[in-house]
Amino acid sequence: MKVGLFFGTFNPIHVGHMIIANYMAEFSDLDEVWFVITPMSPFKQKSSMLSNLHRLAIVNVAVENYPKLKTSDIEFKLPQPNYTINTLIHIEEKYPEHQFCLIMGEDNLKGFHKWKNYETILENYELYVYPRISEGKTESQFLKHPKVHTVNAPIVQVSSTFIRKAIKGKKDISTMLPSNVWKYIDEMNFYKT
Numbered sequence: 255m256k257v258g259l260f261f262g263t264f265n266p267i268h269v270g271h272m273i274i275a276n277y278m279a280e281f282s283d284l285d286e287v288w289f290v291i292t293p294m295s296p297f298k299q300k301s302s303m304l305s306n307l308h309r310l311a312i313v314n315v316a317v318e319n320y321p322k323l324k325t326s327d328i329e330f331k332l333p334q335p336n337y338t339i340n341t342l343i344h345i346e347e348k349y350p351e352h353q354f355c356l357i358m359g360e361d362n363l364k365g366f367h368k369w370k371n372y373e374t375i376l377e378n379y380e381l382y383v384y385p386r387i388s389e390g391k392t393e394s395q396f397l398k399h400p401k402v403h404t405v406n407a408p409i410v411q412v413s414s415t416f417i418r419k420a421i422k423g424k425k426d427i428s429t430m431l432p433s434n435v436w437k438y439i440d441e442m443n444f445y446k447t
């Protein structure tokens with residue numbers, strides 16, 4: 255089976271993430287998309303971060319009605335910050351029967367040369383890149399690379415930061431999260447203080 259790995263902190267997961275995962279699962283040759291919940295992303299500050307288990311629980315709620323979308327907690331036991339190359343090695347060992355690819359926004363591809371062992375990643379894994387509005391230029395070595403595939407998924411400009419702030423500000427942004435996720439977050443009183 256061909257599996258696309260979508261890495262993120264998902265604090266919380268929102269419709270922007272869901273639409274990309276759904277589009278990849280339905281309109282590319284990927285059989286499944288796995289959300290890999292990252293305890294600590296190498297370049298991100300931990301601001302108002304829910305625990306790993308709570309973020310995983312929210313993503314589990316989000317995917318419960320989509321058989322092609324799954325979650326992975328493989329990074330929970332790996333050293334932090336979580337470098338994707340380490341996770342890929344572990345996931346290959348755990349699931350030798352699957353072929354793994356990376357799902358990445360064009361914004362992340364712009365900074366990909368800063369990732370740990372990015373050359374090794376590119377040599378060994380296909381990258382499924384979706385468009386995002388962002389500053390700067392994507393290096394042509396990446397855009398032209400035979401392992402990089404552009405997938406024309408819709409652009410949705412929502413972020414977890416926006417959602418956290420909006421919930422704290424008592425705004426009703428329920429349309430920006432899957433409805434069962436909104437219900438769960440609301441019941442658990444996440445991000446309200």
Ligand SMILES: Nc1ncnc2c1ncn2[C@@H]1O[C@H](COP(=O)(O)OP(=O)(O)OP(=O)(O)O)[C@@H](O)[C@H]1O
Nearest residue numbers: 261262263264265270271359410411412413414415
């Ligand atoms: N609206 C969106 N559409 C497509 N991709 C997104 C969107 N928001 C985030 N991503 C990408 O999804 C991956 C995981 O996202 P992440 O969990 O960091 O969410 P985020 O919304 O960027 O979070 P935060 O606002 O807390 O930084 C990252 O590679 C990120 O660039």
Ligand SMILES: O=C(O)c1ccc[n+]([C@@H]2O[C@H](COP(=O)([O-])O)[C@@H](O)[C@H]2O)c1
Nearest residue numbers: 261262263292295296337338339369370
């Ligand atoms: O491996 C790296 O060097 C590396 C550097 C930056 C980001 N990543 C991965 O990319 C994911 C998205 O990154 P971010 O910073 O956009 O949240 C994050 O969850 C990490 O798994 C990985």
